[in-house]
Amino acid sequence: MEVNLYEIAVIGAGPGGLSAAARCAELDIPHVLLESSPKIANTIQKYQKGKHVMDEPGILPLRSPVGFVAGKREEILSVWEDGLTHHKVKVEYGAEAKSISGQKGDFTIGLVSGKEVKAKHIILGIGLQGNPRQLGVPGDQADFIQYQLDDPDEYSGESIAVVGAGDAAIENAIALSKNNKVCIINRKDEFARAKEGNLNLILAAIESGAVQGFYSSSPTAVEVLEGEEFRGNLVLSTDVGEEKIPVHRVIGRLGAIPPRKLVESFGIEFPNKDMSAIPALTSEYESNVPGIYVIGALGGYPLIKQAMNQGYEAVAYILGHDVKPADHGLIEDKFKVLPYTEDVDHILKLMQERIPIFSSVNALLFRELILDSNVHVKQAGDVVFAKDDYSSSFYTVLEGEIKTIINADLTILSGVGAFTGEGSLISGRRRSATVIAGENCILIETPRRTMNKLIASIDMVKRVLDETFIVRQIQTKFAPNTPIAELEPIASKAVINLYAPNEVIMQEGGEGDTFHLIRKGSVTVSNNVDDVDVIRTYLPAGADIGEMALLGDTVRSATITATVKTETVSIDKQAFELLLSRSPGLREALQAKTRSRHQQNINIAGGDGADGLLSFLMDQGLGEATNALVIDENNCVGCDLCEQACAATHDGTSRLDRKAGPTHAHIHVPTSCRHCEDPHCMKDCPPNAIQRMGAGGEVVIGDTCIGCGNCEQNCPYGVIKMSYKSKAPANFWQWMLFGIGLRPGKGAVASGGENEIKKAVKCDMCIDQSTGPACVRSCPTGAAMRLSPEQFTNLIG
């Protein structure tokens, strides 16, 4: 048997892979493009019909033999298909790679079909979407089973079983139920994973009989029927025994298997267990397995144009051609302000040499970090950030020095290689000190998201940041006048603890001699009264708990519970004794604090509805809020001015839904962004369009949004809407005197213009309004309030 040894095998025909394969074809290099699905670019095929695909980042030039400009999904796909045909790219569809063996020069790729493909080099561009989880039961290869549904209106008069309980399953079942007989099969006894809106829809559909619901049921087999009305039976095991459902079609919506396991089985290493970690790559996209190159979303570049460019560049690197990455020019521009004459690569190297925390970062990742970062040449005395600012970027010193002002008497000087801003980076809360630039100061400012990615990928970075965080925290909180060096022995004994939501950190009545500083998340303090937990107060990141233990009282006086995912730094008694001996006056200060805390607890306990209200607010997830909209129903006259004000100042769409959301006693929590401490919405935004900014740490969605809808899905509070911009601003006098035009505050539009897409919109805390939140400022009675968690206790009594 003759086996073809390709020069390059490209796995995955996404934008990255097809660009790589087309480049091979253009250069006449023996190649093959292996794609598991029946068509190219499965991820893009799955976008909604007619979606306008964006070509962010706009400033990045495209480098690929196939074209790509912003446009409709269908047009882009057809340009790519034509491109592949034109360049005579050798594509194999239905070719899902499941193993790779051998080494550079002689790889063997095993396909699910059993076939083998041999190649000298491999370019891996399988993206992050993963392959759909199969039913995994006998008969699941039947041709009436599918794992995707493009257009529900294509089917009518069929009997269809949808397997799954997530949002996709529910949305499909409901859409299909219009013209078909549909049942939904849920392994559990409730739809726990679904969004609230979908949950209500499916429950109503099951109630009304539009969809038949099977709970606690899982498929055990699929039977194929020949020449009968139905094409098969779906066999279920249910609580009451076996059940057979005759079907024309089965749709499996069981989620996707993330590709990580597969990729690891190829021998490619990830730096740690963190699910968001990306494989370590060289600046030429080569993985730890020589000869395997990783590009596109899998390599940490989540946009189409980036993936296409990398496909092109990877081919060049394999062939040993010297190409500068397409983003070279962008970095060059960034470096224009620097007083260096060296070229980009040298400056990058210099940065890594000078700044220890970046030294162990691989070159590709560091390049990406710099692309996201900014370099600043500062004048001596310039404020980098001020105490209590809500900014969260991370700064490293490339040249000169910075001064950290802890208090009036104490300023700390740090030189080249130092970093600052790790506190807010980790906690998501306000800055704890002011930092100003010293002489000849050049700083690199890296956004929080980028740093978080780095922390997730490189353990060393995390460790260094943690250590520094702890020692600086101890210094600012307890021993401002003790030099860092003296505190290090204490800090080295400190431990970082992770708590899940609702996990108890300390139990009332329990013994304990450790003391905790909350560095991320928040907690409630509660007491047991007549066998019920009565919440006394709420403490956000930055607060400390259990200090009484250190002063000799080892019986815990209250129960401390994490409200959200929480991290604390704990210090035991021994280490603390050391600290007490090194900082005169600390013991007295702590005693005074304890006294006032007791007093505060008594005051809160005396207020009416304290317990219920705080528990309610925590149940609404406000434990992770940094700023939340709350309406006092005792004052709200229902005039709707808050929503009108928001719409009027935000392209016609109100970002708050006054009536939605629950109420406890007279406190109502409407649907509106809470500007989470660690925003869920920011997790997975391909163009990185969501940022924390401004003095309030507002979570803001920028213009680069490509409308993918990830954030809408990721926000657990349902505050993000996808909407068009309205064009005509309302004019009061025209409306008032002549009845012309829109009433001020009205103007949401149902459809956009040509090439306009629905973008994600949500509350931006009126960051563009010089006068602050329009909703609050427009409320005639003072019912609408925007509160930070520290102010929640003000609502009591």
Add this chain to the structure above:
Amino acid sequence: MSNSFVSHAKGRYFWAALAFVVVAVIIYGWHDPKQPPNGGTWYGYTLGTIGALMILWLLYLGKRKRNFANGWGTTKGWVSAHIYFGTALLIIGTLHTGFQFGWNIHTLAYVLMCLVIFSGFFGLYAYIVYPGSRNRLKSSQTLDDIFAQLEELDLLVKKIVGKISADNQSLVTSAINRTEFGGNVLDQLVARDRSKVMLNGTLVDNRDQAVVVSQLVERLTLATGDEAQQLTTLVKEYSGRQRLLRIIRRDIRLNAIQEIWLMFHIPMSFGLLAALAAHIVSVFIYW
């Protein structure tokens, strides 16, 4: 109440308005025109000018509250100042008249001003009292929530009644179908209940669902066995329905009252503006 417009900025505008009125009254007592006090003395002109400017400023609230993008202060602060200086205007205006009234355009303007102010008093009362009582009435739910509950209950009641005899079914179904609320403003204000029910082939008044409930109770006393069981649940659920309807009707009523006063306050403000203009023009013509 701590954050409300009434006590905005620690009652800043209350104190300012009070001081303003006290000064105005003192000057009124102190000044000694050669004639009985009226709008034509120097102090009368001063008060008149101030009063007219205040009216324009009070009217401006209608614009200010819709300046969403920018503008001085907060709407809450403006409303706070509006109620206190609006009240102060009652004194300023009265002093301006020098207590000289008659059947003329001048007194018309004064009366309209008083009407606007008194309607404002009612509005103030409504704004302070009604939101809280409506929230308690609905046990912290929205009206939409209650309507949703009603809808669910209707389904449930229909389901239960489906298992009982046909005449019960037609009674209950017709009562549900002919339940009404709302109506025109007047209906809302008095919480008029035009609900009807089909009883023995004729439509009869079913205010507060009273007829149906009493019919069901009556039938329950006669029923036995299974039917008695089902009628008991039916009566229980139906009285739950009656309770929800009462809440809805009361809330609609309170909402109507909470909003109706503005329907006087605003048009009369414009009437006042017209009368004020006429008053000023005539003063200058007959001077």
